[in-house]
Amino acid sequence: MNNRLYSALVENPAVFRIGIATTIMMAIFLVGTLGYHYIEGMGFFDGLYMTFITISTIGFREVHNLSIEGRIFTMGIFIFGIGVISYIASQTTQLIFENEHFLKRAIRKRLGEMNQHYIICGYGRIGNRIANVLRDAGLPVVVVELEESNIDRIQADKHVYIQGDAQNENILQEAGIDKAKALICALSSDKDNVFTTLLARELNPEIFILVRANENSNRLRISRAGANKVISPYDIGADRMANVILRPQVEHFIETMTRDDQQDHTFDEVLIGKGSALSGKSLGEIGVRNKYGVLIIAIIPNGERIKFNPLSTDIINEGDSLILLGDMKKVGDFRSELCKDDRSLAERTEHI
Missing domain, CATH: 3.40.50.720 (NAD(P)-binding Rossmann-like Domain)
Known part of the structure; x- marks a missing residue:
């Protein structure tokens, strides 16, 4: 038996019971068809039709008038068929509730692990x-x-x-x-x-x-x-729409960099933490662009104004944040090798 199917049957007995009941229902249709053939001399399709209208209680007319034996057989088919249908309905309802319970239990488990x-x-x-x-x-x-x-x-x-x-x-x-x-x-x-x-x-x-x-x-x-x-999403949306008119290429660049999933380059920020190898050095000494292929487009000194387009002589100090532009992998390599950001979100956004 397929392992996935076996697991489903073991974990949820209702699935197994529905499967058994469905098999029994198919057997009733087979027995009914053959029974009408041998008792009433009906063909295969007529026997199947009689079995169907009996179990479904549709009540269309019979293929022909039934004998006493045929009527007794019809009552038996009806009783067994309705019983199996009721059982399938009850098990299906139970399965729905069990699945909801299972889903809630799985969510609670994941929440506990988060x-x-x-x-x-x-x-x-x-x-x-x-x-x-x-x-x-x-x-x-x-x-x-x-x-x-x-x-x-x-x-x-x-x-x-x-x-x-x-x-x-x-x-x-x-x-x-x-x-x-x-x-x-x-x-x-x-x-x-x-x-x-x-x-x-x-x-x-x-x-x-x-x-x-x-x-x-x-x-x-x-x-x-x-x-x-x-x-305010509305202010941000309005500003971006205005920029499409005023600075269309700038807006296109920003949207491409921030929203295009196929884009290889990205903006990122890193913190110069305690003991960083970059602390106290100038941008020229570090050679970020030549060594890592990353462009530093701004420095945000701790608690001070943003310094755009920094010079090679600008010194990087502990607590500074660097705004980077570059290939995703190279930015990631730069971050993992030289920068570690232990600040909380509140600290990272304090001066925004």
Whole structure:
């Protein structure tokens, strides 16, 4: 027997029972067809037809008037057939409920194993996009969604999820907020985002909270509720649309670099950590471009203004962040060899 099929039968007995009942039903059709042939002298198709209308209770007329023996045989076929159909229906219903229970148990198990994950509250257009981008980047994601209409889409995207209200303390705890790295509020109501932010900050004072603001007038209120960063998708969308008119090639370049999955080059950021081999050296001494094939397009000194297009004489110090442009692999090699970023998300976004 196929190993996968065997595993399915062992793990879910209802599947096995449905299979047995279906086999019995096929046997009843065979016995019925042959019975009508030998008792009533019917052909194969007429015997199959009589068996079908008897079990299905459709009640069309008989092929011909039945003998006493034929009528007794028909009653037997009816009783056995209806019994098997009822059994299949009950087992199918049980299988549906067992699968739902199995799915919930599997989700709880995965949640228990998660650590330093990202909780996304709301799976509308924005939450959906954020969740998929983070997942594609290899980051662990948990979605909290209340609306039943969005659950099928979450399942299709294969996210770990909890169906419930993000404003419920138990739901956030079930999502593992005490172990999460960040919480992203992408709910459609600013009022809901404010309350969720307040609750999340109370449950985990150290967590990084990123919140969608639907109205600019609510940005300050959301920040006061405890959000580390507040973003208005509408402002960002409007700015990008304006840039398509004002600076079309610049906008095309940025979109290609940040959204084209086929693009080999990328933007990235690295922190010059404690004990880094780059600390105290100038860009000219390091020779980043010649040695690693990576371009440093900006330096962000710790707590200071961004220094664009740095000179070869500029010194890199501990705590500085470098904004890089280069081939994905080379950027990765540069990061793993020379830079280690131990900052929390809140620290990395403090000066944005």
